[in-house]
Amino acid sequence: MHSCHAAWLSSGLRALGLVLLWLPSGALATAATYEQLPGADGTFLIEWRGEFSPAEQNTLRAWLTDVGDCVSLLHGRWPRAEIRIALQPVSSDKPYFSSSAVPFARVLRNRPEGVLFYVTPSRPLADYVNDWTAYHELSHLFIPYPGRRDVWISEGLASYYQNILQLRAGILSPTEVRDRFAAAFERGAADSDDADLTLGELSGRMMERRAFMRVYWSGALMFMEADIALRQRDPESGMATTLDEVLRRYGECCLSDGAETTGPRLAADFDRVAGGDLFATLYRRYAATTAMPDYRAILAAAEPLLQADQRDRSVPAESR
Numbered sequence: 031m032h033s034c035h036a037a038w039l040s041s042g043l044r045a046l047g048l049v050l051l052w053l054p055s056g057a058l059a060t061a062a063t064y065e066q067l068p069g070a071d072g073t074f075l076i077e078w079r080g081e082f083s084p085a086e087q088n089t090l091r092a093w094l095t096d097v098g099d100c101v102s103l104l105h106g107r108w109p110r111a112e113i114r115i116a117l118q119p120v121s122s123d124k125p126y127f128s129s130s131a132v133p134f135a136r137v138l139r140n141r142p143e144g145v146l147f148y149v150t151p152s153r154p155l156a157d158y159v160n161d162w163t164a165y166h167e168l169s170h171l172f173i174p175y176p177g178r179r180d181v182w183i184s185e186g187l188a189s190y191y192q193n194i195l196q197l198r199a200g201i202l203s204p205t206e207v208r209d210r211f212a213a214a215f216e217r218g219a220a221d222s223d224d225a226d227l228t229l230g231e232l233s234g235r236m237m238e239r240r241a242f243m244r245v246y247w248s249g250a251l252m253f254m255e256a257d258i259a260l261r262q263r264d265p266e267s268g269m270a271t272t273l274d275e276v277l278r279r280y281g282e283c284c285l286s287d288g289a290e291t292t293g294p295r296l297a298a299d300f301d302r303v304a305g306g307d308l309f310a311t312l313y314r315r316y317a318a319t320t321a322m323p324d325y326r327a328i329l330a331a332a333e334p335l336l337q338a339d340q341r342d343r344s345v346p347a348e349s350r
């Protein structure tokens with residue numbers, strides 16, 4: 031089984047997390063309603079919605095601990111110190127749900143922010159760890175909800191990092207990640223029924239038009255293009271030189287629980303913390319597209335970055 035557990039997340043750090051359990055939370059008046067599960071860089075606030083056996087609960091706790099480690103692989107820190115996790119068992123009377131370990135999930139934007147996971151409780155730990163859903167959903171928490179018309183930014187960021195985090199965790203190889211991006215971008219290109227709508231217009235009508243593929247993967251391509259451009263910057267310039275770094279700086283200055291934003295404001299904030307006008311430029315260009323942009327040159331340029339991103343998990347992350 032692949033795992034995000036890394037040597038540098040030592041038992042000492044875990045022990046510290048356990049100690050924190052005994053400190054008063056203070057931050058949350060309603061903390062008592064949640065089970066607190068210490069993670070790599072904060073605390074999961076677990077809400078059990080339904081019946082789980084003790085063994086199933088243990089499996090789900092082990093999974094959350096593991097994905098919590100994976101979230102730290104983005105830039106070293108969690109997007110917030112407390113992440114709410116609601117767990118709801120999928121009942122067998124809902125055949126429209128797939129039988130995967132995590133058939134459905136969505137971000138919870140009411141505070142404390144977090145994720146609602148529908149889970150198939152009988153599944154073994156490996157099935158959870160190898161399911162992409164958690165990496166996608168938790169990546170959403172690194173930025174506020176930008177509103178329906180800019181939902182392509184939110185889904186793009188999460189879709190980009192769902193693959194990047196699985197790469198860094200060793201769940202997917204660089205070749206597998208490249209192939210997944212290629213297949214997903216192809217699905218985006220095949221989602222061509224709404225050529226009369228710009229990406230911005232289509233995002234506002236994504237549900238009605240069922241235009242998930244073009245919306246998600248156009249957004250992911252923008253972040254891939256941004257990451258490539260950032261990594262070509264001079265490291266001596268003081269400007270951000272990876273997308274991870276942009277999100278780290280943004281998290282320090284601008285991210286708060288329950289905050290909202292818009293696409294243009296987020297692009298402006300990213301440029302302010304990263305330097306330059308990359309994000310404003312990309313935002314305007316992508317928002318105006320009427321089809322999935324040609325991805326081939328961008329994906330080819332990303333390949334060496336994917337290779338380099340397969341980091342050695344036995345050493346501390348740079349930003350720790």
Ligand SMILES: [Zn+2]
Binds near residue numbers: 166167170184185188
């Ligand atoms: Zn999403």
